[in-house]
Amino acid sequence: MSDQTYVTLNDGNRIPQFGIGVFMVPAGEQTETTVRSVLDMGYRHVDTAHAYQNERSVGKAIRESGVPRDEVWVTSKLWPSEYGEGVTARAIDKMLDRLGTGHIDLLLLHQQFGDYLGAWRDMERAVDAGKVRSIGLSNFESDRLEEVLGAATIKPSVLQVECHPYYQQTELKRRLAPYGTTLEAWYPLGHGDAGLLAEPLFAELGEKYGKTPAQVILRWHIQEGTIVFPKTTNPGHMAENFDIFDFALTDEEMGRVRALDRGRRYFTLGLEEQEATLSAFRPED
Numbered sequence: 001m002s003d004q005t006y007v008t009l010n011d012g013n014r015i016p017q018f019g020i021g022v023f024m025v026p027a028g029e030q031t032e033t034t035v036r037s038v039l040d041m042g043y044r045h046v047d048t049a050h051a052y053q054n055e056r057s058v059g060k061a062i063r064e065s066g067v068p069r070d071e072v073w074v075t076s077k078l079w080p081s082e083y084g085e086g087v088t089a090r091a092i093d094k095m096l097d098r099l100g101t102g103h104i105d106l107l108l109l110h111q112q113f114g115d116y117l118g119a120w121r122d123m124e125r126a127v128d129a130g131k132v133r134s135i136g137l138s139n140f141e142s143d144r145l146e147e148v149l150g151a152a153t154i155k156p157s158v159l160q161v162e163c164h165p166y167y168q169q170t171e172l173k174r175r176l177a178p179y180g181t182t183l184e185a186w187y188p189l190g191h192g193d194a195g196l197l198a199e200p201l202f203a204e205l206g207e208k209y210g211k212t213p214a215q216v217i218l219r220w221h222i223q224e225g226t227i228v229f230p231k232t233t234n235p236g237h238m239a240e241n242f243d244i245f246d247f248a249l250t251d252e253e254m255g256r257v258r259a260l261d262r263g264r265r266y267f268t269l270g271l272e273e274q275e276a277t278l279s280a281f282r283p284e285d
């Protein structure tokens with residue numbers, strides 16, 4: 001297998017372009033086994049969040065993996081109930097305690113509501129204090145994105161949003177370009193949607209390269225320059241998803257995948273509905 005690829009962020013830090021996401025993986029044995037298994041396979045990037053309620057298990061698996069800490073990239077996310085100057089500083093210390101990984105490689109604001117500007121100032125201070133290496137945003141797709149980009153002293157290094165062949169985020173990438181902010185894809189496999197995986201184009205390209213449709217989709221993300229961390233608890237899928245660094249789609253094939261974009265999201269709540277639905281949630285410590 002060829003080597004995995006890295007992306008240099010706008011702050012100079014080098015992030016593994018591929019990793020594992022642990023959204024909806026229960027804390028305890030399942031998260032620990034998942035993270036331990038993928039680190040054994042060579043994965044070097046884990047995406048979690050306070051809201052996923054499994055940070056302690058992620059941290060434990062990393063500490064016990066035997067992989068040097070500086071080889072593993074850990075991303076986590078603050079929930080809006082943790083936003084605001086002072087509040088965010090305390091939330092970051094609690095997160096460091098839950099993870100037990102010494103520092104956080106990438107810290108994101110999980111949602112685009114609440115006192116996100118106050119939170120951002122505390123995140124910048126956490127970078128200055130060496131607690132966090134890179135900071136970024138998740139789900140900021142409204143004009144609140146430009147509000148943070150304009151106010152920030154440290155510009156967001158990444159923006160994590162829904163992105164897959166049916167929703168390619170081309171316009172959002174254009175908005176980010178002046179700031180050098182890299183796009184991270186959630187739902188990179190469309191949350192496992194059977195319809196997306198059954199697209200004839202992925203079967204055709206998979207046949208040509210001896211790869212599965214999921215591998216073709218993930219390879220397309222990599223060649224687009226997007227950072228991906230598909231979720232799986234299936235050991236076969238873990239190995240399959242990582243085995244994408246020994247082939248390359250041609251420019252013509254990349255264009256054919258781009259042509260599948262149909263503006264179709266799986267997560268369809270607008271900003272007001274997101275705020276109404278998600279702000280009631282309070283992650284436990």
Ligand SMILES: NC(=O)c1ccc[n+]([C@@H]2O[C@H](COP(=O)([O-])OP(=O)(O)OC[C@H]3O[C@@H](n4cnc5c(N)ncnc54)[C@H](OP(=O)(O)O)[C@@H]3O)[C@@H](O)[C@H]2O)c1
Nearest residue numbers: 021022023186187188189190191192214230231232233237
């Ligand atoms: N910032 C945010 O608001 C946000 C929102 C959603 C997600 N995320 C992040 O993005 C990560 C990925 O998103 P996601 O987990 O929701 O969606 P996803 O990675 O697109 O899809 C995961 C689904 O695909 C299946 N799958 C994985 N590999 C496969 C393969 N090779 N062949 C066929 N099916 C496969 C998985 O099932 P098995 O487990 O059975 O393999 C699972 O059902 C999350 O874990 C999280 O870290 C962030």
